Amino acid sequence: EKVFSGFSKTRDNLAVIDELLLYWNLSDTDRVLDNLEEALLVADFGPRITIKIVESLREDIYAGKLKSGTEIKDALKGSILNLLTSKKLKSELQLGFRKPAVIMIVGVNGGGKTTSLGKLANRLKKEGAKVLLAAGDTFRAAASDQLVIWAERTDCEIVVAEKENAKASSVLSQAVKKGKEQGYDIVLCDTSGRLHTNYSLMEELVACKKAIRKAISSAPSEILLVLDGTTGLNMLPQAREFNDVVGITGLILTKLDGSARGGCVVSVVDELGIPVKFVGVGEGLEDLQPFDAEAFVNAIFP
């Protein structure tokens, strides 16, 4: 598997840190740390995390614990890895033992929800699962058509609304029942993504979650929120809102291949306490990678 080739823009922007540390000496510490702080902010690690990291480096440098540029870089990588792993969040899908496992995919339009759902279907299918897709975005007519194309590309069955203006919750409920009756391993549920400020979307998502619970007598195994990686830290309020209303179990961060703001991954995990489960690093079927904290840190600080 490629090791996060998709983070090249973030890596290129952070390469300045290597140059800074190469010529570091004790008397130059404050200037180097100012520049390092700037680079972390530009990569969207966020002010809180950036200050925490930089101040702890400063302390360790002046205490004589870090004696070379290499040691400083290793400490920097270590503190980022620690931020990503200290909460012991599970970055693997937690599908449970019930069949079918139901995965709800939520997020605002344009973030990459449908594409991610298609890529995820492809991945699960390749792992040997029998996957059913459910076209729960009944609001946008084109959304079902788009998902039908992904169903064909991934060779998965799909349940779509039988009539116009069908309720999303009834489509999902029907799909989940079919999944149960016909021995599917996983039902992947698409949902609407019209503006998150529109309260009725949130109401609809709650209704969808309830309908699933009713159909299989348990909550969805995963409710994954798809977030556009190019928006960097701006994704935080949106993520909070979705989490408050439906309870998010994991994140899919998309378009990180086109973004220099990869540091937001660390901020999102630290601020929300929700694991990143996958990252989208391109438009192709294979461009969805399971998130691995260590691979991430090595990709942005080679």
Ligand code: GDP
């Ligand atoms: P939706 O409205 O949330 O369902 O968004 P779509 O799945 O239709 O994606 C919107 C656009 O973003 C499409 O042109 C996708 O090809 C593109 N896209 C989605 N994920 C990624 C990604 O990880 N990397 C890149 N470069 N483009 C992506």
